[in-house]
Amino acid sequence: MHYQVDTRPRSVLTHEYLKPFEQDGVCILDVGSRDGAAFDRVRAQVTPGRLVALDLHHRVENGVEFLSHDLEQPLPFDDNSFDCIVCTDVLEHVERKHQLARELARVSRKGVIVSLPNTQHYSYIKGLKRGNMGKQYRFEVADGSDRHRWITYYQANTDFVASHFTITAQHDICKRGWHAPLSRIMPARYTINQFYACTV
Numbered sequence: 001m002h003y004q005v006d007t008r009p010r011s012v013l014t015h016e017y018l019k020p021f022e023q024d025g026v027c028i029l030d031v032g033s034r035d036g037a038a039f040d041r042v043r044a045q046v047t048p049g050r051l052v053a054l055d056l057h058h059r060v061e062n063g064v065e066f067l068s069h070d071l072e073q074p075l076p077f078d079d080n081s082f083d084c085i086v087c088t089d090v091l092e093h094v095e096r097k098h099q100l101a102r103e104l105a106r107v108s109r110k111g112v113i114v115s116l117p118n119t120q121h122y123s124y125i126k127g128l129k130r131g132n133m134g135k136q137y138r139f140e141v142a143d144g145s146d147r148h149r150w151i152t153y154y155q156a157n158t159d160f161v162a163s164h165f166t167i168t169a170q171h172d173i174c175k176r177g178w179h180a181p182l183s184r185i186m187p188a189r190y191t192i193n194q195f196y197a198c199t200v
Contacts, residue, residue, distance in 0.1 A: 002168065005183045005184050006172065006173050006174070007173070007175065007179075008173070009173070010089070010193060011037065013173075014038050015040075018042055018086070018113070019041075021111065022046050025049040026042065026046060026048050026084075027048070027049045027081065028050075028051055028083060028084050028085070029052045029082040029084075029086070029107065030051075030054070031054050031085060031090055031100075032087060032090035033055050036055075039064055043063055050082075051063060051065065052065045052077075052082075071100055072096050074099070077107045079107065080108070081107045081109075082107055083111065084110060085108045085111070086113045088113065088114065088195075089193070091160075092117065092148050092149065092152050093148060097149075101161075101164040104200075108200045111197070112165050112199070114165070114195075114196045115173075115193055115196065116152045116157040117152055117192065118152060118153070118188065119153065120189060154194070157194050158170065158196075165198035166200070167196050168198060169196070170196050171196075173194070174191055175192065
């Protein structure tokens with residue numbers, strides 16, 4: 001497995017790991033997509049077969065199908081429907097995280113890209129002490145609203161992903177500057193997000 005401490009954002013890493021799938025007729029699913037930006041490079045390089053973004057609204061835009069779907073339910077696709085699936089910072093939002101992970105593996109033919117926040121990062125700890133860990137953790141969030149349902153710890157994140165997929169690369173994302181060398185020494189404290197490229 002390739003391991004790297006990285007200061008690049010998830011979007012850049014996502015585009016990097018989608019490069020091997022850039023071929024005509026490719027089918028890619030982005031689970032929890034807001035704007036379909038994960039597909040920008042693919043659309044510019046090849047003629048894709050099907051690009052689907054599970055979002056809040058039904059629409060077709062720039063060759064991307066946006067489909068509304070409750071992620072607590074099985075995905076509405078046949079087995080092996082997509083060459084690669086992107087699911088970045090989504091699993092911590094769903095109650096049935098294991099079910100969703102199994103669904104990602106079921107509908108993917110080859111690859112899965114996953115990322116999870118690391119709430120052991122010092123900024124979360126500081127926020128917890130000050131009573132401001134982040135709006136998606138606050139008790140006053142309206143019922144039914146989008147929120148984080150799980151506290152995602154560094155090692156537990158990797159264990160979870162490895163229990164459902166074969167991890168081929170892990171990037172521990174940290175802030176720029178002095179954070180990178182500290183992330184290598186104390187990854188749980190200085191890694192703010194964990195990015196995984198996987199196979200099924």
